[in-house]
Amino acid sequence: MPAGTLTIDLSAIAANWTALDALSGPGCQTGAVVKADAYGLGVARVAPVLAAAGARSFFVALAQEAVALRAALGPGPVIWVFGGIMPGDAQALSAADARPLLNSPAQVAAFRAACPGAPCGLQLDSGMNRLGLEPAELAALDLAGLDLRLVMSHLACADTPDHPQNAAQLAAFRGMAGSFRDVPLSLAATGGTVMGRDFRFDLTRPGIGLYGGLPFAAARPVLALDLPVIQVREVQPGESVGYGATWRAPAPRRIATLAAGYADGLHRALGRGVSYWAGDVPCPGVGRVSMDLVTVDVTHLDADPDSLRLLGPHQGIDAVAEAAGTIGYEVLTSLGPRFDRVYKGAA
Template identity: 65%
Template sequence: MQAKLTIDLAAIVANWRALARTEETAAVVKADAYGLGLAPVAKALAKAGARTFFVAQTEEGVALRNVLGPGAEIFVFGGLMAGDEAAFRDFELVPCLNSIEQAQRFAVAPTGRYALQLDTGMNRLGLEPADLGHLPDLGSPVLTMSHLACADEPDHPQNAAQLSCFQEIAGTGRRSLAATGGTLLGADYHFEMTRPGIGLYGGLPFAAAQPVVTLSLPVIQIREVAAGEAVGYGASYVADRPRRIATLSAGYADGLIRAMSGGATLWAGDTPCPLAGRVSMDLLTVDVTEAGAPEWLDILGPHQGVDALADAAGTIGYEVLTSLGGRYARSYTT
């Protein structure tokens, strides 16, 4: 029996609306809509009124165009890579040009409209301020953007430093600096467009987000374990007293990463059930002593969101979402 992953599209739409701070609120749907399914998520957002979308790679842009058809504006963060010119032209994608080399490539083979991505201090993607005087004549961009490195930490001094740099070099017109964290920093960071990502899917730093995912795992077997007996690989868990241990059908092959071992909690209704031992490729072992004989346990749901589960694994909610595997029986609610 497959584990069940339920995705609440209405919650995604509600989160997008709740994050609307400007006249134009885009939606970031890269990485298969953060692991939750590009087609259903993008269709739901478009139906709700989203007209502007961001993806990371050319292939994602092509897939999104095939989902949404004409009309939607699709930006590609990675910009115009060599060999992708035809795809940008044929599918009306907008490259976020990140370097002099990409700008020169666009000048030689213009694909339509373009955006400029500026580096304001993150040193990851984007044109340095000194590059701007050496750009070929491309006409005006349809968007000038940058990205904040520390927006999840509102008091971090780099936020103000990047804002000041962006104000100095971005000029006028249509501008975007804020993803989810930047949106929550306030109006100074909003400019003409915000582009929330993780907040749409129920993740921090949007603490007021509606929860989006429920992940329920089936119990294969329950056994009695005596005090002193070990459970799982490496005998890393040893029962301190008689315990009832359930074996569940899911593991790190399903995106429940091994770092959760010894720290994660699952839920039988309102009863917490701690993980017992290491996460295996296809199996989890869970202490259900206080829960009777459950047939299903939730690892994501009303009692535990993606960020709480991420904390147990020493990671972030982004990784939990984007790691969710392909073996789940997925369903969508509206």
């Protein structure tokens, strides 16, 4: 028996892209970020569904990811690589017909030498201080001969719409990108798309919103995670459950042991912070999450369950993330390979 079943609703992913595309508005293209194996959900299954929905520009982090993405998509859609060009990437970029988003003068020089005449993009640092050309570097850069197809930057605080850095980065991006003519501009990922027209420019790049996560509150749920019950045992008052004896039964309890743990991406910090669902009935987690097991109080159920649900309509990735003290992105991308991935909702 697998550690659990992760059901992925491809039609919900397509619907979320369509909703974000409508939000992006006329005259603005909507891309799709599918890095990290489509946030752990399987790029070979997810990317063709997004292409069928209408996405024509896709974004990955690394050139190696572009190769797998091209195999899934076939010819046609544009593939962008956030990491630009790294040593040894020229062959992968060529094989994938992918376009690097160049991040530094050194990358511009390396790309000129390795891929002369090939299309590319530039990433500008508008204030995040992570990737991209700073204003002085851009001003000093010789762009002659570069076939530029996109100029982009990335917002640091888009999940907090009223954060002052959003306005500061918008102004910085406009100032840096203002010298480019007839080159599409992109600033907004999911959060920027939601924040408003000023941030959308010519191309939006939704990622987490496609997969049901905040800050796209209108997203359709994409995932269900069902965990099989290995056994149910009676625990007497005062007896402890799990490592460290952090939880003790205040009265007679029935405790279910489920086949999943932190080796599967269920963060150890979850502990008692989430519920596991039997249909519409929540069951509290008790004790510590261990490598392969979690324990849940099912005393109030009429019968012992065969499985319980962690992720679903009642409790999404952001609720689980809040309980673990992290973010939905980490919950999503941590879901481990032992889960049996089942796809529904699209061919």
